[in-house]
Amino acid sequence: MEEGELKALLKELGLNKYEVNAYITLIKQGPLTAGELASLSKVPQPRIYDIVRSLMSKGFVAITSERPKKVVPIDPEEVLGAMEQNYLKKVEMAKKELKAMYTPYESHREVVVVKNKTTLENYIKEAITNTKYHLSLAIPSLLVKKIATMLKTKSREATIDLFVYGTGQIPKVADKIRSREVEDPIIVIQDKNLGIYAPPEAFKSKVQTIKGYALIIRDKNLLFMLDRYFYHALWPTGNPIYKKRGKVKFPKSYIHIRSVVEDIREYNLLGKEIKIVGKFVKSRKPVELTGRIVDFFESEGKVISNITIETENGERYVIGGWNASLEDIEADLMILKG
Secondary structure (H helix, E strand, C coil): HHHHHHHHHHHCCCCHHHHHHHHHHHHHHHHHHHHHHHHCCCCCCHHCCCCCHHHHHHCCCCCCCCCCCCCCCCHHHHHHHHHHHHHHHHHHHHHHHHHCCCCCCHCCCCCEEEEEHHHHHHHHHHHHHHHCCCCEEEEHHHHHHHHHHHHHCCCCEEEEEEEEECCCCCCCCCCCCEECCCCCCCEECCCCCCEEEECCCCCCCCCCCCEEEEEEECHHHHHHHHHHHHHHHHHHHHHHECCCCCCCCCCEEEECCHHHHHHHHHCCCCCEEEEEEEECCCCCCCEEEEEEEEEEEECCCCEEEEEEEEEECCCCEEECCCCCCCCCCEEEEECCCC
């Protein structure tokens, strides 16, 4: 390292120009009288005592008791080690205090723009971790490999639909997997709480900046549109790769009516008991009830799906899904009890 670079570093640590010159001179020459130090370090004579006192207060030098008194440099490892510990302590204190005051910017925004690749990847990983019921992903095969372990772990407790862009071996880390070679936007939908939309080339660049930008979406209307795009425009174009087989494990939770209808048809679940948590379509009042499945319906193209349940007292309700408008109840959560 050049001496000029070293001086610049010491200035960043809080020393001024004269203090830097004086300390480096002492490191090179050893103990010096104030006069000798002023001469060799080119610190103006009237300033030398102030500079020495300042260096003493910062722990860089000491003064001998002998005559004539000399300025002695403290071992750099000792000085800088103490500064490092003090600095880290202050950083930790600042982190603690700032964290207590911090209000996340995105928590008050329905849509957040992201232009950094690492930030985008962290949002995707966070969405996987936070998924409680259902996760939908359309991502490139390269990213699947990076998050395969996370997906496999999450698939034990939530339903995952995975759409992969690319070719090659795809690990069985989701309940249903489809793929195609032609890419479309990267999409992640976590429950009904968060969506991610990014350009298909987001992870191809060698630099951190995304070409274009990604969107982190919390707006409910936009999330609904993203979900519709995923299942009605994108999902049908994929080649089925894998579907988890086996009996339904009760109780099973759903947030999408289409998933309930699919399981009713596949596993002959008519007559099974199901709990509904949601709201009445007309009044928007919250409702929670339990009944047996007596019928189900699914339109061509699966645009409309619903089930009919009958409660213990004989009342029948038609249950719809997200943004239901034709049914009696819009279900936010459905728990199939078996």
